[in-house]
Amino acid sequence: MSSTAHLPLHQRFPRDFTWGVATSAFQIEGAATADGKGESIWDRFCRQPGAIADGSNGDIACDHYHRLEGDLDLIASLGVNAYRFSVSWPRVQALGSGAWNEAGLAFYDRLVDGLLQRGLQPHLTLNHWDLPQALQDQGGWAHRDTVHRFVDYALQMQRRLGDRLQTMTTHNEPWVVAVLGHEQGIFAPGLKRRATAVQVSHHLLLSHGLALQALRAEGAKAALGIVLNLAHIEPATASAADRRAAQADDARNRRWYTDPLFKGQYPEEVLAELGADAPAMQPGDLAAIATPIDFLGVNYYTRGVSSAGVPFDPAQSGLPLTDMGWEVYPRGLTELLITLHREYRLPPTYITENGAAFADAPVDGRVHDAERTEYIRSHIAAVADALDLGVPMAGYMVWSLMDNFEWSSGYAKRFGIVHVDYATQRRTPKDSARWYREFLGRCRPSA
Numbered sequence: 001m002s003s004t005a006h007l008p009l010h011q012r013f014p015r016d017f018t019w020g021v022a023t024s025a026f027q028i029e030g031a032a033t034a035d036g037k038g039e040s041i042w043d044r045f046c047r048q049p050g051a052i053a054d055g056s057n058g059d060i061a062c063d064h065y066h067r068l069e070g071d072l073d074l075i076a077s078l079g080v081n082a083y084r085f086s087v088s089w090p091r092v093q094a095l096g097s098g099a100w101n102e103a104g105l106a107f108y109d110r111l112v113d114g115l116l117q118r119g120l121q122p123h124l125t126l127n128h129w130d131l132p133q134a135l136q137d138q139g140g141w142a143h144r145d146t147v148h149r150f151v152d153y154a155l156q157m158q159r160r161l162g163d164r165l166q167t168m169t170t171h172n173e174p175w176v177v178a179v180l181g182h183e184q185g186i187f188a189p190g191l192k193r194r195a196t197a198v199q200v201s202h203h204l205l206l207s208h209g210l211a212l213q214a215l216r217a218e219g220a221k222a223a224l225g226i227v228l229n230l231a232h233i234e235p236a237t238a239s240a241a242d243r244r245a246a247q248a249d250d251a252r253n254r255r256w257y258t259d260p261l262f263k264g265q266y267p268e269e270v271l272a273e274l275g276a277d278a279p280a281m282q283p284g285d286l287a288a289i290a291t292p293i294d295f296l297g298v299n300y301y302t303r304g305v306s307s308a309g310v311p312f313d314p315a316q317s318g319l320p321l322t323d324m325g326w327e328v329y330p331r332g333l334t335e336l337l338i339t340l341h342r343e344y345r346l347p348p349t350y351i352t353e354n355g356a357a358f359a360d361a362p363v364d365g366r367v368h369d370a371e372r373t374e375y376i377r378s379h380i381a382a383v384a385d386a387l388d389l390g391v392p393m394a395g396y397m398v399w400s401l402m403d404n405f406e407w408s409s410g411y412a413k414r415f416g417i418v419h420v421d422y423a424t425q426r427r428t429p430k431d432s433a434r435w436y437r438e439f440l441g442r443c444r445p446s447a
């Protein structure tokens, strides 16, 4: 393996590398009750007083549902060759079981065809968190029956769109759904019980594995995989106690997902720590979870720092911070990818999300977001370093195409490389979008 670090950044990637931008349905679509769409757990959660920092919701968001054609043109104008989006399950099946909603399915048909017409690869995610509320009313992801509802949904989307997709992802960031949604209660559905969160994580992984088996049995054409939020975790100091804390956090937050997916087992030390909160499993569950994936998606934003004593404060580290208070730490991405490849021999791997929130506003029609541009540039370089070291990197996608509903932060945090004025729905490409377009033009001079 030879280093390409001396080359200009664009020369460090193969010509067929996938370059994209990413979004999710709830964060951009709006049209919360249009054309037969059912209620999602996020529609419900936003109405809980205090749940969303600015008291907002996803009712209108970026109004993408009504602005599809213009937004597809916007994506194409960035010079990317791929777009990662998610399907709103309650838009295509209002109750999460029973009747399919033709209007909702037709929207995603138009989306996929519109991408292909513009020469863009469609990368579809089935579950980016907006579970039908009707399923939550029956226990949601904590209830084993939801696993089978999800497999039905996956099959329906494959029948409808599968022949035209590049990749199909089962779940986006199961850790977030389990822990933030069911243990910390700061994301939908807002529950606060560790045992429930652990059971949810198991059902998410199980539904992923069973969906892959069912999709392949029906002749899946798209590459199938899962997207995990992963951080490179470091000890706050070199002390033995901090190193142990880092290992424990890594096992709970990363290996709890990657070990079952790649090795068919949960980490023993986490099971021991969970005791009676360990998940209820049935024979065959772990083998199903370990069904081979065609690709792994990694969402990376920052590192984790573990301490046995006073919790680490990113503000004290001296590294630049984003508007989320997250450290800018590109080297962690290379380290993470190397660790994963060493432990599991990775399949083709995409960075399915990477980006940064900064408070920015247009001035005379321009948004000078130099910090975001540098964030993206330095993380792309970190991916090139991983490629140099033999990690099978297949693509990189910026989070996000445009400013959008940032979950419990509402509209206050802006991750887009395109600015959105929510009063007018005007889209303004930021300087980071201009940089990305120029960079991609150099990557593929003939494109």
Ligand code: FCB
Residues within 6 Å of the ligand: 024, 027, 172, 173, 176, 229, 299, 353, 399, 406, 407, 415
């Ligand atoms: C990830 C989510 C994505 C977005 C970014 C900032 O955890 O997958 O929807 O909110 O964080």
